[in-house]
Amino acid sequence: MAALPAGAAEAIEAYKDDTLSAIGLVIGAGIAIYAVRKLGQKMGWL
Numbered sequence: 001m002a003a004l005p006a007g008a009a010e011a012i013e014a015y016k017d018d019t020l021s022a023i024g025l026v027i028g029a030g031i032a033i034y035a036v037r038k039l040g041q042k043m044g045w046l
Helices: 006-043
Strands: none
């Protein structure tokens, strides 16, 4: 197996970090929306 050039390996690592951050933000936003909806139902707003 051939080794990747250093620049390509660094780009892949940066992509992995960015992807994990983006997925974390999407999951966090989903949880926040769910919590606000549940709170709204409990308080009678929705």
